[in-house]
Amino acid sequence: MGPALDFLTLLPYVSELLKGLTTTVVLTVVTTLTGLALAVAVAYLRINAQPWVRWGLGGYVEVTRNTPFIVQLFFIFFGLPGLGIKIDAITAAFIAMTLNLAAYSAEILRAGISATAKGQLEAGRALGMTTLQSYRHIVLVPAFARVYPALISQSIIVMLGSAVVSQISVFDLTYAANFIQSRNFRSFEVYLLITLVYLLLAFGMRRSFMLVGKRVFAYQQGEQR
Amino acid sequence: MTLVYVDNVHKAFGDLEVLKGINLSVAQGEVVAIIGRSGSGKSTLLRCLNQLEKHDSGEITIADKQLDAASMSPKELSENVGMVFQSFNLFPHKTVGENVCLAPLVVRGEEKAEVEKVAREVLEKVGLSDKYDAYPAQLSGGQQQRVAIARALAMRPKVMLCDEVTSALDPELVGEVLRVLEALAAEGMTLILVTHEMSFARDVADRVVFMHQGRIHEEGAPSELFSNPQTPELKQFISAVL
Numbered sequence: 001m002g003p004a005l006d007f008l009t010l011l012p013y014v015s016e017l018l019k020g021l022t023t024t025v026v027l028t029v030v031t032t033l034t035g036l037a038l039a040v041a042v043a044y045l046r047i048n049a050q051p052w053v054r055w056g057l058g059g060y061v062e063v064t065r066n067t068p069f070i071v072q073l074f075f076i077f078f079g080l081p082g083l084g085i086k087i088d089a090i091t092a093a094f095i096a097m098t099l100n101l102a103a104y105s106a107e108i109l110r111a112g113i114s115a116t117a118k119g120q121l122e123a124g125r126a127l128g129m130t131t132l133q134s135y136r137h138i139v140l141v142p143a144f145a146r147v148y149p150a151l152i153s154q155s156i157i158v159m160l161g162s163a164v165v166s167q168i169s170v171f172d173l174t175y176a177a178n179f180i181q182s183r184n185f186r187s188f189e190v191y192l193l194i195t196l197v198y199l200l201l202a203f204g205m206r207r208s209f210m211l212v213g214k215r216v217f218a219y220q221q222g223e224q225r
Numbered sequence: 226m227t228l229v230y231v232d233n234v235h236k237a238f239g240d241l242e243v244l245k246g247i248n249l250s251v252a253q254g255e256v257v258a259i260i261g262r263s264g265s266g267k268s269t270l271l272r273c274l275n276q277l278e279k280h281d282s283g284e285i286t287i288a289d290k291q292l293d294a295a296s297m298s299p300k301e302l303s304e305n306v307g308m309v310f311q312s313f314n315l316f317p318h319k320t321v322g323e324n325v326c327l328a329p330l331v332v333r334g335e336e337k338a339e340v341e342k343v344a345r346e347v348l349e350k351v352g353l354s355d356k357y358d359a360y361p362a363q364l365s366g367g368q369q370q371r372v373a374i375a376r377a378l379a380m381r382p383k384v385m386l387c388d389e390v391t392s393a394l395d396p397e398l399v400g401e402v403l404r405v406l407e408a409l410a411a412e413g414m415t416l417i418l419v420t421h422e423m424s425f426a427r428d429v430a431d432r433v434v435f436m437h438q439g440r441i442h443e444e445g446a447p448s449e450l451f452s453n454p455q456t457p458e459l460k461q462f463i464s465a466v467l
Contacts, residue, residue, distance in 0.1 A: 122277055123314035127328035127380060128303025137327055141318040219318045219360045 020176025035101030234283035307377030367398030
């Protein structure tokens with residue numbers, strides 16, 4: 001047995017922990033926004049585009065949803081240079097996380113869009129709106145509202161999954177923990193600490209999403225459901 | 226002056242021929258009520274008039290312009306033809322004011338201040354100027370349908386199509402919607418209504434069209450049509466609904 005629990009042994013590594021935390025938070029915030037934005041485009045095109053576009057995007061969604069995230073990440077970081085496409089680690093992490101979140105979220109959103117009453121689109125058409133205008137002004141917000149809880153969960157899953165970007169040497173929270181425990185051998189303390197930090201990040205993310213939802217979907221408050 | 230002209234229009238869904246050659250002309254300012262059993266093609270005819278359904282053959286002209294994608298853009302169509310639906314189809318995430326303003330802003334690209342002024346005018350007309358900032362879910366069915374009428378009016382259409390606009394309403398709310406339509410008719414708005422409100426058809430319509438099995442079976446002034454139906458089908462229909 002080693003010495004008893006001693007969190008003070010982590011003190012010299014505060015700056016590494018903060019650096020890792022910052023990377024994880026920035027990665028998460030940016031990829032949540034880019035991933036959801038891409039998901040909107042993919043969902044729209046999978047419903048309205050030419051068959052070959054729909055087919056291609058369907059392929060992207062299925063490949064992404066049926067392969068491990070770490071393999072997708074390795075493919076982008078280690079595999080693509082084989083084609084002459086060289087990407088640094090942090091960019092590879094951004095791309096992999098965005099593509100991953102977008103694939104899952106596009107499917108979630110598609111369900112929300114399909115559940116939108118046909119009458120809403122007809123009302124838009126009767127008012128002279130194009131399909132794109134109808135989506136933007138009529139369909140999108142209620143569709144988001146309908147599947148919002150699922151989108152929150154998916155975004156959190158991607159945040160937690162971001163831990164694997166440490167494997168391509170992105171200095172995120174998990175990388176910081178690995179780094180610290182290889183120096184001071186205090187693996188219990190450091191992994192317990194980052195476990196709590198991930199937990200707090202997940203709670204914080206859910207709360208932030210809820211606050212945004214409360215504002216954007218304020219119209220639902222008068223509804224009887 | 227003829228505003229809406231329908232010439233030998235056919236429409237089929239798969240093998241089911243719903244419209245079997247419709248001829249109809251509606252004058253400017255006329256109020257036409259279309260009655261008939263469900264499945265007789267009333268709603269399909271109405272939906273062809275604003276191209277929510279594309280007719281297979283025949284011609285529809287509105288204000289002397291052909292109604293097809295090649296000769297009339299969706300924007301132009303929406304400035305000619307307004308529609309009110311049975312299920313209101315208000316946008317739930319937009320306030321009453323935003324519902325009314327959306328199409329003039331997005332489709333016509335008008336000035337916001339001007340659009341809001343028009344929105345208040347049309348809401349005044351349907352008696353809901355105090356609900357400008359309310360959400361649809363906070364309104365009764367009758368109020369929602371009046372907002373839908375205001376929303377259609379904001380595009381200043383030449384003709385308004387009403388597809389069973391009172392069928393989804395509680396009985397005590399039907400009157401307020403019909404009174405709005407009556408006021409529009411009195412102002413000279415051209416109205417084509419599919420309706421099950423026979424007393425409304427009798428009191429407000431200039432002409433009643435009875436559809437049966439995809440054809441216009443009988444038409445005429447409401448006083449004559451209701452009191453002196455010529456065909457056994459109309460006789461039977463009238464005795465069933467009155």
